[in-house]
Amino acid sequence: MHHRITSVAVIGAGASGAAAAAALKAERHFEIIRVFERRETPGGTWIYDPDPGQSTVPTPGLLAPHLDPRSTVPANLPASLPPLGRERWEKTPVYEALTTNVPAVAMSFSDCPFPYGPFVPHWVPKQDIQDYFSRQATDTLLALGTTVEDVTRLPRERWSLTLRKYDPTLRVDHWWKEEFDALILANGHYSVPFIPAVKGLAEYIERYPGKVVHSKTYRTASSFAGRRVLVIGNSASGHDITMALTSKASLPVYQSRHSRSRWDGREPPSGVAWKPVIDRYCAHTGSIVFADGTSFAINDIDCVIYCTGYQSSFPFWHSRANDGPLWDYSNGRLIGTYLHTFFHKYPSLGIIGMPRTLTFRSFEYQAIALARIFAGRNSTPLPDRDGMKTWEMDRARRCRQERKKFHDIPWEEGETLDYFRSLFEIAGLPTLEGDGKCPPVLDESTRWAIENLRKYPEPGKNQDDGVLDDPGLAGEGASKVADDGWVVVAADRPRGLQVLP
Numbered sequence: 001m002h003h004r005i006t007s008v009a010v011i012g013a014g015a016s017g018a019a020a021a022a023a024l025k026a027e028r029h030f031e032i033i034r035v036f037e038r039r040e041t042p043g044g045t046w047i048y049d050p051d052p053g054q055s056t057v058p059t060p061g062l063l064a065p066h067l068d069p070r071s072t073v074p075a076n077l078p079a080s081l082p083p084l085g086r087e088r089w090e091k092t093p094v095y096e097a098l099t100t101n102v103p104a105v106a107m108s109f110s111d112c113p114f115p116y117g118p119f120v121p122h123w124v125p126k127q128d129i130q131d132y133f134s135r136q137a138t139d140t141l142l143a144l145g146t147t148v149e150d151v152t153r154l155p156r157e158r159w160s161l162t163l164r165k166y167d168p169t170l171r172v173d174h175w176w177k178e179e180f181d182a183l184i185l186a187n188g189h190y191s192v193p194f195i196p197a198v199k200g201l202a203e204y205i206e207r208y209p210g211k212v213v214h215s216k217t218y219r220t221a222s223s224f225a226g227r228r229v230l231v232i233g234n235s236a237s238g239h240d241i242t243m244a245l246t247s248k249a250s251l252p253v254y255q256s257r258h259s260r261s262r263w264d265g266r267e268p269p270s271g272v273a274w275k276p277v278i279d280r281y282c283a284h285t286g287s288i289v290f291a292d293g294t295s296f297a298i299n300d301i302d303c304v305i306y307c308t309g310y311q312s313s314f315p316f317w318h319s320r321a322n323d324g325p326l327w328d329y330s331n332g333r334l335i336g337t338y339l340h341t342f343f344h345k346y347p348s349l350g351i352i353g354m355p356r357t358l359t360f361r362s363f364e365y366q367a368i369a370l371a372r373i374f375a376g377r378n379s380t381p382l383p384d385r386d387g388m389k390t391w392e393m394d395r396a397r398r399c400r401q402e403r404k405k406f407h408d409i410p411w412e413e414g415e416t417l418d419y420f421r422s423l424f425e426i427a428g429l430p431t432l433e434g435d436g437k438c439p440p441v442l443d444e445s446t447r448w449a450i451e452n453l454r455k456y457p458e459p460g461k462n463q464d465d466g467v468l469d470d471p472g473l474a475g476e477g478a479s480k481v482a483d484d485g486w487v488v489v490a491a492d493r494p495r496g497l498q499v500l501p
């Protein structure tokens, strides 16, 4: 690090921003910590917006730089100007019946456990994040309703942020700049929806307004009562929404699958019919033609729900001023990172929340490592620039060979602990006097929960027989399975059965 860091900005007050603020404050080193959040409350993804807002469906194949473009920053700041009114996709994809899909003991912050589990309704994580800010006394660091519109690197590795806050009494946007020694991006990556480019889809959307939607705007199964629905995708959103629709929509609910998911058995679940990917839409006739040659005529389907995920977006990143872009859209990954957290080119920049792995818990490891480095108190040094580049090239090569996504760190592949360990070791312990947070342990019961508790049955792994009869799971554990429908599965890497935490 070239200079002493005394001021740090954080973009976003979701779970990543909450972890960042807590870790930075605990160092008792920084004079200024500011957490900028464009919404009026912390919570990020977990805020439920009954009105999903966006009435327009994203253009098929359109990437974030076009769907969520940069704002033009006023030439002279500070300034108060007519509201920008730009679509920033800031409403969340949370639907009414959403519950978590990671066991509470493994998902929640290590020092602020969810009050119950294993899988909780969406308002529990939201409350937990909000409570985390007050419990860690970082609520005073929040600048709410404040959107970061531009991030520009200054000489000596400092950062200039251009900020915009809507003033509802004057009905204007106030614009101003603030400068910081370091910056943490905790802006999330499930805001800007993605719909793949399919032949004829753009014309179909235009011709039949409202017929095609994205899961981001799905709120309840009741709004599809009696309707014939085609769901695209079978990852978490596709699976959850398809299953919810079977209780309300016209049966069967059709589900178009690109590949097999962990929940798919040999046959579709009751009330669901599987279809392959869509080959083309015909706006003229209204037909939808699948890759196997089967088709739906205009009146066979009332609604198509694209559960095809989200894309990262950094509209505030000033690529020209910052010597290049931050995200590679053709390979779906950050440019120039080390451990998905640090940047080769920017020693005073960090990012939290990018890898697809355990969430809140991994944010803690990232946040504590970053806070420790910015405070100059890390236990293990980062490699030099060449070392970081080597890590990045090796990972990219391995991901290409194994056909996996750069930022995916699935537990089943055994890589997660090594990843956490790297961050854990960079951070090291707090001081004897109590400066800094201690990176959390990932103890036996937490690892057991990750490997064995599932929200949905997984064919080939459910232990309907042996596990539930085990004395360690008798009583409350066993009856919970029956009541709430969650299941105990066999771990991918057998490690012997243990008692529920």
Ligand SMILES: Cc1cc2nc3c(=O)[nH]c(=O)nc-3n(C[C@H](O)[C@H](O)[C@H](O)COP(=O)(O)OP(=O)(O)OC[C@H]3O[C@@H](n4cnc5c(N)ncnc54)[C@H](O)[C@@H]3O)c2cc1C
Binding pocket: 011, 012, 013, 014, 015, 016, 017, 036, 037, 038, 039, 043, 044, 045, 046, 090, 093, 094, 095, 098, 099, 100, 101, 102, 107, 146, 147, 148, 149, 186, 187, 188, 189, 190, 316, 352, 353, 358, 359, 360
């Ligand atoms: C439908 C759905 C269900 C999910 N279910 C689970 C689950 O069961 N278990 C689990 O572990 N994870 C789940 N996730 C993943 C979830 O996103 C993470 O748990 C976690 O909430 C991510 O936190 P984050 O802080 O990184 O991002 P976010 O929660 O997205 O927070 C980012 C924050 O940054 C703010 N922001 C963005 N840009 C700006 C800007 N320019 N200026 C100011 N503020 C800005 C946003 O408003 C937002 O508040 C789910 C995700 C989705 C979409």
Ligand SMILES: NC(=O)c1ccc[n+]([C@@H]2O[C@H](COP(=O)([O-])OP(=O)(O)OC[C@H]3O[C@@H](n4cnc5c(N)ncnc54)[C@H](OP(=O)(O)O)[C@@H]3O)[C@@H](O)[C@H]2O)c1
Binding pocket: 098, 099, 100, 101, 102, 190, 196, 215, 232, 233, 234, 235, 236, 237, 238, 240, 256, 257, 258, 259, 260, 277, 278, 307, 308, 309, 310
């Ligand atoms: N708590 C919960 O229960 C819950 C509910 C919803 C979402 N989530 C979380 O939210 C995040 C986003 O999940 P998500 O399901 O919205 O997105 P996602 O995981 O990115 O999944 C996108 C899906 O779209 C499919 N797809 C892409 N192009 C397709 C095409 N042309 N035809 C058919 N399918 C296509 C993908 O298939 P391929 O993989 O084969 O390409 C994949 O199944 C995840 O972190 C998830 O865990 C959690």
